[in-house]
Amino acid sequence: KRQADQWGPWGDWAACSRSCGGGITHRERPCLYLRDDGQPECFGSTRMYRTCNVQACPEGSRPFRNVQCSEFDEVPFEGRTYKWVPYHGGTKRCELNCMPKGENFYFRHALAVIDGTPCELGKSDKCVEGICMRVGCDGELESDRAEDKCRVCGGDGRTCYPVSGVFTKSQLPIGATATWWLVPAGATSILIKEMIPSRNFLAVRTLRGEYHLNGDWTVDYSQTFTAAGTTVEYDRSEGSHRSAQSVHASGPTTEPLLVELISQEENKGIHYEYFMPAKRNRAQLGYGWSHGSWGSCGKECSGGLPGFQTRTVYCSSDNEVLPDAYCAGDIRPASNRSCNTDPCPAVIRWRVGDWGSCSVTCGAGEQTRPVRCMSSGPAAAAPADESACLASLGPAPASRQSCSLQPCPQWIIGSWEPCSATCGTGVQTRAVTCGPPAPRGAQLARCSPASTPPARQPCERAACPARSFGWFEGPWGLCSVSCGGGLRKRQALCYNEDFEVMDPRMCGEEGHPTEEEGCNTQPCYLPQGGEPSKLIQTVSPPTRRPFKSVRIGFNNFVYKESRNSWAAVRQHPANTQDVHAERGFPCAHAGGEPAWGQSERVDQRPERVDQRPERVDQRPERVDCAGSYYGCCPDGRNPAHGHRGEGCPDVSCYQTRCHTIPPHV
Numbered sequence: 072k073r074q075a076d077q078w079g080p081w082g083d084w085a086a087c088s089r090s091c092g093g094g095i096t097h098r099e100r101p102c103l104y105l106r107d108d109g110q111p112e113c114f115g116s117t118r119m120y121r122t123c124n125v126q127a128c129p130e131g132s133r134p135f136r137n138v139q140c141s142e143f144d145e146v147p148f149e150g151r152t153y154k155w156v157p158y159h160g161g162t163k164r165c166e167l168n169c170m171p172k173g174e175n176f177y178f179r180h181a182l183a184v185i186d187g188t189p190c191e192l193g194k195s196d197k198c199v200e201g202i203c204m205r206v207g208c209d210g211e212l213e214s215d216r217a218e219d220k221c222r223v224c225g226g227d228g229r230t231c232y233p234v235s236g237v238f239t240k241s242q243l244p245i246g247a248t249a250t251w252w253l254v255p256a257g258a259t260s261i262l263i264k265e266m267i268p269s270r271n272f273l274a275v276r277t278l279r280g281e282y283h284l285n286g287d288w289t290v291d292y293s294q295t296f297t298a299a300g301t302t303v304e305y306d307r308s309e310g311s312h313r314s315a316q317s318v319h320a321s322g323p324t325t326e327p328l329l330v331e332l333i334s335q336e337e338n339k340g341i342h343y344e345y346f347m348p349a350k351r352n353r354a355q356l357g358y359g360w361s362h363g364s365w366g367s368c369g370k371e372c373s374g375g376l377p378g379f380q381t382r383t384v385y386c387s388s389d390n391e392v393l394p395d396a397y398c399a400g401d402i403r404p405a406s407n408r409s410c411n412t413d414p415c416p417a418v419i420r421w422r423v424g425d426w427g428s429c430s431v432t433c434g435a436g437e438q439t440r441p442v443r444c445m446s447s448g449p450a451a452a453a454p455a456d457e458s459a460c461l462a463s464l465g466p467a468p469a470s471r472q473s474c475s476l477q478p479c480p481q482w483i484i485g486s487w488e489p490c491s492a493t494c495g496t497g498v499q500t501r502a503v504t505c506g507p508p509a510p511r512g513a514q515l516a517r518c519s520p521a522s523t524p525p526a527r528q529p530c531e532r533a534a535c536p537a538r539s540f541g542w543f544e545g546p547w548g549l550c551s552v553s554c555g556g557g558l559r560k561r562q563a564l565c566y567n568e569d570f571e572v573m574d575p576r577m578c579g580e581e582g583h584p585t586e587e588e589g590c591n592t593q594p595c596y597l598p599q600g601g602e603p604s605k606l607i608q609t610v611s612p613p614t615r616r617p618f619k620s621v622r623i624g625f626n627n628f629v630y631k632e633s634r635n636s637w638a639a640v641r642q643h644p645a646n647t648q649d650v651h652a653e654r655g656f657p658c659a660h661a662g663g664e665p666a667w668g669q670s671e672r673v674d675q676r677p678e679r680v681d682q683r684p685e686r687v688d689q690r691p692e693r694v695d696c697a698g699s700y701y702g703c704c705p706d707g708r709n710p711a712h713g714h715r716g717e718g719c720p721d722v723s724c725y726q727t728r729c730h731t732i733p734p735h736v
Contacts, residue, residue: 192304254395259322300325358388368410433479490530544584645654
């Protein structure tokens with residue numbers, strides 16, 4: 072048999088899956104050829120599909136996929152009920168994926184939507200038995216006919232023109248809502264999309280303030296809604312896979328739609344595009360550009376640059392002014408133009424400059440200003456002969472004038488004050504001020520600093536009584552070496568008659584004691600002169616501060632440990648009772664010593680020698696002031712009761728010296 076004979080006749084068409092908006096119907100045919108096992112074996116399709124009820128649904132009808140999701144609103148899901156809306160982000164476009172309104176998850180309620188459900192929001196393709204099938208603009212399944220951007224089936228796009236651009240304003244306050252574009256009525260193939268994904272939100276509303284998307288402080292998820300007579304698809308994804316938001320509508324719109332941006336961060340750019348009919352009936356649209364009359368020109372002649380005049384241009388509908396975005400589909404009339412472009416005639420005039428500063432800073436002076444005759448031609452002003460201005464305009468304006476400033480100040484000198492010193496040289500002062508005093512609120516020029524009279528001068532009174540100063544020298548310290556030539560030092564201080572340490576300059580260089588000298592100059596390989604058996608007997612002071620005898624080489628050195636800051640250390644040569652006069656020390660009697668500075672302690676250990684000194688058992692016949700706790704007074708006889716000669720008789724320091732030093736003033 073022939074293959075066509077294996078099929079039976081087609082049956083009747085089944086009921087349409089939808090009552091409007093383009094449903095699907097089908098019919099079937101039987102296979103007449105059966106195999107030995109009873110199974111049919113025919114080539115071809117058992118069922119045939121076609122569209123039905125392609126007329127548009129009534130205005131205000133919900134999208135067909137929304138209707139299917141809403142059937143689960145009363146069905147408990149995991150213990151509670153939700154309001155379900157379509158979810159368009161799934162990979163299988165013909166599954167019934169729905170998400171609870173206000174939640175962030177979706178659920179597949181059916182493996183396939185009802186036949187005739189659009190595969191994608193705003194598209195004409197239909198789902199049939201869970202498979203997306205192409206539907207042409209003629210309404211037929213698997214048809215190749217398609218609409219152009221003007222929504223003309225099979226058209227070539229010549230009946231409309233595109234309007235596109237990018238909204239780039241970025242400095243928007245966080246949380247602010249900016250209305251940045253208007254999609255006019257009659258627009259088709261509308262696409263508004265972020266250039267870069269962001270946390271901002273697109274909003275859509277009507278001129279009446281009715282929000283269709285992301286309005287009234289609510290944020291919507293991806294959804295499809297009807298606005299201005301067309302289906303609008305909003306796509307937005309959240310989380311780590313955030314994609315750019317987009318709003319798409321096929322159109323044509325029956326009324327203007329305002330697009331807004333809810334700012335949450337910097338705007339990275341929003342692309343918009345739609346198409347407008349090439350020939351529109353302005354009376355049907357009801358709005359357009361209007362303008363007022365031209366204003367006055369800014370110049371009477373060009374003078375090198377033309378003048379300008381302006382007029383008001385505005386968008387209106389029925390004499391009501393609307394935002395310019397409402398008329399974006401039309402060409403906006405010019406709002407300014409050039410005027411009075413004819414060259415200006417030459418004009419002779421005096422050009423006067425500003426007055427200069429006064430020639431003086433105070434008193435009467437003079438100030439000048441430049442005055443020139445100028446000719447203003449078409450190109451630019453140029454100097455002209457002064458006679459031309461004199462002939463046309465008369466005498467030139469004054470170029471000099473007197474100027475009178477505040478009175479010049481003078482130095483006001485007061486009387487000299489009494490001398491600051493009661494004797495000798497002092498200083499006397501007087502008041503020197505710049506005057507006369509300025510009136511309240513006025514500022515006088517300053518007096519010349521170069522001519523400032525002196526405000527101080529030295530003054531002489533009767534000579535002051537002379538004061539006495541003198542040098543006191545301390546004992547020599549230990550030699551730096553024991554042989555071969557060393558160096559020893561002592562301290563020299565300048566004192567007044569009150570035993571106060573003074574500046575060395577008060578005593579002068581005359582009589583200044585030597586503070587260092589050579590010592591132990593004998594060669595190291597020769598013994599020192601003198602007989603070691605003859606030891607110098609020293610007078611032992613009281614037990615509080617004893618003298619000590621130390622043998623170094625062949626010489627005896629005596630040092631004293633004392634709290635007395637005025638006590639002096641000195642050497643006692645053998646068989647010598649008093650060497651004060653020889654060394655220039657303050658005079659001492661009966662072994663007494665004057666108060667002096669702190670002696671230098673001997674901290675180094677003396678060299679060990681084989682010959683030991685003889686023990687001195689002698690004691691002094693009497694205890695003198697040198698053995699007292701604070702040492703002797705300057706008279707060399709009486710013991711001091713404290714530091715710096717406290718409790719001593721009032722005796723001039725010059726009476727205590729063996730060598731008299733003339734006083735210094």
